Amino acid sequence: MSIARIEPHDDFLRVHFSAGEGPRHADFHWFWLRHNSEFDRHPLTHERIVCSSELPLELHPRLVRLSEDAAALDIDWGDRSDGQVSRYASDWLRAHAYAPERVPAPAPPSDSSSITVNAAHLDEPLGRFALRTLQRTGAVVVRGFGTDTEALIELIRSEGLSVIETHFGRIEDLRTDNTTNRNTDQLGYTDSAIQLHTDQPFLDRPPRYQLLHCQQPANTGGDNAVVDALAAAHHLADLDRPAFELLRTVPVTFHRKQKSFERVLVSPILDFDAPGGFRIRYSYFTLAPHRRPFAEMEAWYRAYNRFAKLVRDERHQYRLRLEAGDFLLYDNWRMLHARTAFTGSRWLRGVYFDAA
Incomplete structure (x- = not known):
């Protein structure tokens, strides 16, 4: 299972999945992605060690990219001195998609x-x-x-x-x-x-x-x-x-x-x-x-x-x-x-x- 492409927006990220069972695309709020970063889990027990209240509600990543094999999504939140990025596997994103196949109402036109x-x-x-x-x-x-x-x-x-x-x-x-x-x-x-x-x-x-x-x-x-x-x-x-x-x-x-x-x-x-x-x-x-x-x-x-x-x-x-x-x-x-x-x-x- 892989990610076909990603589509960043102001408030959320749209992830387009490759063919397979499940939604063709899903939208994820930036805050939801940051709250579910593996950085906020204990390395041995994998339990959460950070409450969402400790994170800034309005945040945007510094960099979003696909892994080399497109099987995962990497996000640099710009808040780590070691330069590490958060990784989200395609299968995991698809399994936890809370807004699958969302059809957004368009923003006001400007042309x-x-x-x-x-x-x-x-x-x-x-x-x-x-x-x-x-x-x-x-x-x-x-x-x-x-x-x-x-x-x-x-x-x-x-x-x-x-x-x-x-x-x-x-x-x-x-x-x-x-x-x-x-x-x-x-x-x-x-x-x-x-x-x-x-x-x-x-x-x-x-x-x-x-x-x-x-x-x-x-x-x-x-x-x-x-x-x-x-x-x-x-x-x-x-x-x-x-x-x-x-x-x-x-x-x-x-x-x-x-x-x-x-x-x-x-x-x-x-x-x-x-x-x-x-x-x-x-x-x-x-x-x-x-x-x-x-x-x-x-x-x-x-x-x-x-x-x-x-x-x-x-x-x-x-x-x-x-x-x-x-x-x-x-x-x-x-x-x-x-x-x-x-x-x-x-x-x-x-x-x-x-x-x-």
């Missing part, structure tokens, strides 16, 4: 080209294409449309969506020298970085879609990031079901407080039962202090932070830069969005839409 199109290259009406792509992927980027926001609004309205006015107004001019909007005392009107979030989570029904239409790019920075939070939720459920269940069931408080506006809403972060389908409310800058029973607070923070690290990983993000005339349209119930800090007179126009 921005898959959601990007040039307006001049479309062979169907732009509004129809944008909405069709939006329903499939959650976001669409269109290059070279031009800077006429009212014309763009009409194209989107022709597909059955209506503009939703908020406490900022009908159209937001997202620029540091804004003089056209109400309630500009918030991060969107500064040059600061804004990490991933959804807009208006403190409303009973946040606007479904948002348009960001570039009038003028920044001199430096100001790049956008978009993350498929629905894919991220399924991915988290596959990696850490307890964390997923907490995000799905624990109510948190979103509190938007500005000089002339205040709103509070309590809801779980992940809502799979919302009218109209999945809805995520996620906004670190409008979160009120968490209130959980003392015995549950650490578990809640671990769950929240696990999700945050997952979506903040650039490998799980669509990353892009909008130039003058480009626009980004995304599903605010499904996608998270962010921007980097910038210099210069960056100017984007923001418009919210929902079903007519």
Whole structure:
């Protein structure tokens, strides 16, 4: 019995076995492998001499390789001065496989080209294409449309969506020298970085879609990031079901407080039962202090932070830069969005839409 190949991942190692009885592949957490190293057994009695509590929970090996005959797996954990490696026989791994034939939920996609199109290259009406792509992927980027926001609004309205006015107004001019909007005392009107979030989570029904239409790019920075939070939720459920269940069931408080506006809403972060389908409310800058029973607070923070690290990983993000005339349209119930800090007179126009 031998190992055909190995496939390292962030949280686990996938081992592909050669032909024979048993699973074709199995997944093993790094921590589980380290806890079952022969280094932690007495050389005469072969009993464990190390408790798992003595090992760091978040660890990654320095080197993973197959033995010369591929009958075993060798892992250098980087914690032994003698340079010895842990060896795991293929038969032993197959016999102790606790996740055989696992089919993981994929991580959020990151290939921005898959959601990007040039307006001049479309062979169907732009509004129809944008909405069709939006329903499939959650976001669409269109290059070279031009800077006429009212014309763009009409194209989107022709597909059955209506503009939703908020406490900022009908159209937001997202620029540091804004003089056209109400309630500009918030991060969107500064040059600061804004990490991933959804807009208006403190409303009973946040606007479904948002348009960001570039009038003028920044001199430096100001790049956008978009993350498929629905894919991220399924991915988290596959990696850490307890964390997923907490995000799905624990109510948190979103509190938007500005000089002339205040709103509070309590809801779980992940809502799979919302009218109209999945809805995520996620906004670190409008979160009120968490209130959980003392015995549950650490578990809640671990769950929240696990999700945050997952979506903040650039490998799980669509990353892009909008130039003058480009626009980004995304599903605010499904996608998270962010921007980097910038210099210069960056100017984007923001418009919210929902079903007519």
